Amino acid sequence: MLNLGTDEMAKYPFLTEAGQYLKDKGFSLDQFGTDPDLKPILDKAYNRIEIATTGKIYRSEVTSLEDLDLEVFSFLLAVILLKLSGMNTLIRRFSLAEARRAEKYLEKDLADLSNKTKEELATRIIKELFSINVEKRENFFVIPISDYLKHAVNFHEREWKLINRQVEHGKVILSSHETVRLIRKELDNYIASKIRSTGTPSMLEALKKPVERLVSLGKKFSVPTVVSTEYPPCIKHAIEVLDKGENLPHSGRFLLATYLLGNGQNIEQIAPLFKNAPDYNEKITMYQLNHLKGSSGSGTEYKCPSCERVKSKDLCFATSDCDGIINPLQFKKKKTLNA
Amino acid sequence: MLEQDLQLVEVAFKKYYFDHFDLLLIPERSSEREFGYQKFNGGMNRHISIKSNEELRLMLITNIPSDVYCSNAYYSFPNLPMSEKDWKGADLIFDIDAKDLNLDCRQEHTCIKCISCDEVSALQSTCPSCKSTKIEIKSLTCKNCINGAKEEVVKLKKILEDDLDIKKEKIQVYFSGNEGFHVHVTDSPYQLLGSRERNELVDYIMFRGAMPETFGMKKYKPERSSFADINEKGWRGRASKHIFGSKSNRSKTISEIIKNSDGYSIVQHRLDSLKDIIGVKIDPNVTIDIHRIFRLPGSLNSKSGMSKVLCENIDKFNPFQDSCFIDDEKTNVLANCPTQFTLKNIKFGPYKNEKVTIPKYAAIYLICKGLANTTLIQN
Ligand SMILES: [Zn+2]
């Protein structure tokens, strides 16, 4: 893992191990609930989330070392509040805003000609978190074409197509802004998954109020989507993710497509579902659907994965209606039988 | 294929695999690849793993396949169903087919065969004899078309080496055995790319989706200094001459574009039409497919009876000589081929539904093309 100084942690607080950081600084979560001196941190944490929901980027004036600690604490506490609220829409908005914030620092650090350490840290974050080998060449950054493509395919804009890039000897040449822009989505996903994997602590009296406020804040942003009740919850979830324009992992797309194919829908009916995906490409979607259906080359028709497999990929959102089925495809049959 | 023709062709194919097994170039990491084959008049057999040359030889001699394939992908378990194979990467592959070049000569060596009455005639949409529209298009391999395809190979290789930084020795060019070339790239930094990423490489190579800004033309307030120069690397340099004209005209052309209020769309239009001129004509579907089984180097192509062979020197390569390995035993066939063709420096045809005695390689070529048969001959 990256070894960070306090100022670096303040810029990239998501890189810290939350529990360890608090312990190192001699704090426990309980103290935040009881110590009135720590109340401002709690307020700052709430504030950080609130700003994120407005789509703005949280910024602060950092002047002293204590301020730096405060920066990290407020981030960690914000994560705890979010976990306690259980509001996923807030987590998405928060991680996105934090990603944008980190992006600004990364860009500045990359371009910093006077400070080699800053540049190296930014380069290392990009390399270790997102497997992109960045190399500085004068005022530009060169990255291998294959690394570039893995990230650039997530963009719709023409300027990210390889043909519209300066390409030399297997490398793509980018500005510091473009280099960082390239990992925006992944940075967001990284922070979101880090928050998702953080354990939810037990509720403290002092946190109840801000958490309640978050819950009512979060409700404002939840948009109800209409989905056929005949679909099992895992499929509804996958459709919702795509509807929101969020990134559904490959395993989720596989599940959705094989389920709908198995359910008798044809490729023309299924393909539009993927239109909202951040990386939608009609030709590729058709190729992949045809491949799953077995109508292209391989001739193998892919089957909808079992509930067990769906669970192992964290894509299962079972409800009592799922009781007893072992494959999502059985859901509808069972419902009809019961009806 | 008719029974008696089938026998003749199968015997010839078997003999080829027996005598010329050394021509089969089994790709590296062969135990991680999926093999497949097709039999004459039969379906596709896939998901085969082959561990040694002996195993391959046995498969060829016992099954006498019409076509043999090998995956560009590497798998942990090549013989399991697709979903259980565990994909580990795939070679970059390119297919350049003369058919896609649409050269003018094409109609001179293309004819139709009626599915209803078997009549062979010049290229048209209905059978002149029975007016049926159920026709097959038959095309003979033509030297001019091969030269056109060679030019595309040269363009492709240049981009692979200069822009994508792929080492020369990692690029193998093969004649497909029929009307084009296959280019295989092994052990490159691109092995792990998925279909979407490969599609970006395809667009790059085919010069698709280029925007004026890339070549210096901005929508608002374009600046002369940002326009692409001929000496630049990649497409900026390569396309520059075609967009802005030769060195002597360049400055004037750029001034005109900048002055013109439609300058941006003029450049866009030029880029769109340029893709057919400077873009490399590869088959995009082949390159984006990361599970494809692709014709095995050294195997026979049942569309012609010629072999897919390595072209060490593409310039000098002559498919009508260098990929024709069936022997020259005198063979009687009833040939119906309206176009002349050359194999091993001998001119054949045109034949108008006539009984001829020709070397076996020419007979097999015509039978594979569906323009001759042995069945109706008594001898
Ligand atoms: Zn006819």
Ligand SMILES: [Zn+2]
């Ligand atoms: Zn031709």
